[in-house]
Amino acid sequence: xxxxxxxxxxxxxxxxxxxxxxxxxxxxxxxxxxxxxxxxxxxxxxxxxxxxxxxxxxxxxxxxxxxxxxxxxxxxxxxxxxxxxxxxxxxxxxxxxxxxxxxxxxxxxxxxxxxxxxxxxxxxxxxxxxxxxxxxx
Numbered sequence: 001x002x003x004x005x006x007x008x009x010x011x012x013x014x015x016x017x018x019x020x021x022x023x024x025x026x027x028x029x030x031x032x033x034x035x036x037x038x039x040x041x042x043x044x045x046x047x048x049x050x051x052x053x054x055x056x057x058x059x060x061x062x063x064x065x066x067x068x069x070x071x072x073x074x075x076x077x078x079x080x081x082x083x084x085x086x087x088x089x090x091x092x093x094x095x096x097x098x099x100x101x102x103x104x105x106x107x108x109x110x111x112x113x114x115x116x117x118x119x120x121x122x123x124x125x126x127x128x129x130x131x132x133x134x135x136x137x
């Protein structure tokens with residue numbers, strides 16, 4: 001499989017088919033990514049859960065787990081505003097957001113919304129840097 005290519009794994013759980021994608025080829029799944037995935041699965045029973053560790057595109061040490069993008073498709077989001085959906089995700093990941101995770105981009109959609117546009121958005125390139133690389137005035 002090509003480095004950076006998305007891996008798709010179909011898993012049958014409790015009578016529903018779930019699609020999970022993660023960034024394969026970029027190394028093993030770390031403990032933070034595994035915790036995020038497990039907590040979102042437990043809290044939201046997603047039909048689709050795409051999780052991408054985008055830390056490598058930021059000024060952080062190699063192997064970091066600080067910047068993530070997630071797409072969560074769940075019937076639990078039916079009738080909720082985008083803010084209410086994000087609050088559910090934040091509540092499930094409170095421990096990670098209080099500690100190791102610096103940034104979390106969330107796409108929280110209903111199954112019908114995902115069917116219209118079934119893809120994980122792309123983050124813009126990081127324009128920041130570490131204190132060592134920033135110019136001081």
